[in-house]
Amino acid sequence: MPSPPPGPPGGGDGAGRGKAGWLWAIGGAVAASAIWASVLFATGSFSDEADPDLAGYGYTGDLCAKTSLTPFQNAHFKLKASTSAKDANPQHTGAQQNTMDTMSCNVSLQPESATSSDYSSTWMYNTVTLHKKTDPAPEFADSYRSYEKQEASTRYTVEAVPGIADEAYLVTRQDEGVANDGSYVILAVRDGWMTFQSTWSSYASSSSTAKRPTSAEVATMLKTSATETLKRLQGTRSR
Numbered sequence: 001m002p003s004p005p006p007g008p009p010g011g012g013d014g015a016g017r018g019k020a021g022w023l024w025a026i027g028g029a030v031a032a033s034a035i036w037a038s039v040l041f042a043t044g045s046f047s048d049e050a051d052p053d054l055a056g057y058g059y060t061g062d063l064c065a066k067t068s069l070t071p072f073q074n075a076h077f078k079l080k081a082s083t084s085a086k087d088a089n090p091q092h093t094g095a096q097q098n099t100m101d102t103m104s105c106n107v108s109l110q111p112e113s114a115t116s117s118d119y120s121s122t123w124m125y126n127t128v129t130l131h132k133k134t135d136p137a138p139e140f141a142d143s144y145r146s147y148e149k150q151e152a153s154t155r156y157t158v159e160a161v162p163g164i165a166d167e168a169y170l171v172t173r174q175d176e177g178v179a180n181d182g183s184y185v186i187l188a189v190r191d192g193w194m195t196f197q198s199t200w201s202s203y204a205s206s207s208s209t210a211k212r213p214t215s216a217e218v219a220t221m222l223k224t225s226a227t228e229t230l231k232r233l234q235g236t237r238s239r
């Protein structure tokens with residue numbers, strides 16, 4: 001008759017010893033996993049959040065200093081004179097936050113040929129957002145395409161603009177030719193996780209003698225200004 005198998009080294013119950021060894025191995029693996037997880041959390045490697053692709057753009061406290069006004073000056077527009085310190089022109093604002101940095105520049109313009117009796121108002125307003133937590137790409141196009149889907153008396157056309165950053169759209173309000181002539185044009189640009197919007201808003205009474213640009217001419221000015229402005233803004237360092 002064969003002899004029973006030898007017991008575990010050191011005596012005692014073989015099953016108990018095997019179970020203890022198995023538990024020790026599991027405990028060691030859990031401890032190692034916990035250490036590795038803590039390293040991943042500490043370095044951010046365990047997060048599902050993607051690093052923001054800011055495409056080289058940085059925050060600046062004065063977006064107006066980066067804004068190109070040359071295309072508007074070439075079209076015979078000039079800065080409207082400020083009437084007081086509180087009415088500075090241009091005006092800039094900005095804010096840095098955990099999820100995004102925002103910048104804006106508001107410029108009041110007037111035709112060089114405008115007289116004191118002309119009643120008109122022209123604004124060019126730029127905004128820049130550096131998205132640091134959420135990729136704006138999935139919703140960017142729809143946020144501007146929605147203009148032409150509005151159920152309102154004011155109608156808009158939206159068209160893609162090739163050759164500017166990752167994507168760009170031109171929004172034009174269709175209300176020229178009415179008694180109180182005006183134009184409203186938006187150029188929206190996305191480059192990585194940076195979004196840029198340049199808005200032209202102009203109003204002039206029918207008695208105004210100053211020549212007013214068409215929406216197509218405004219669109220050309222906005223594209224030229226945006227291209228130069230974004231070039232200046234790239235590589236900007238936070239301050």
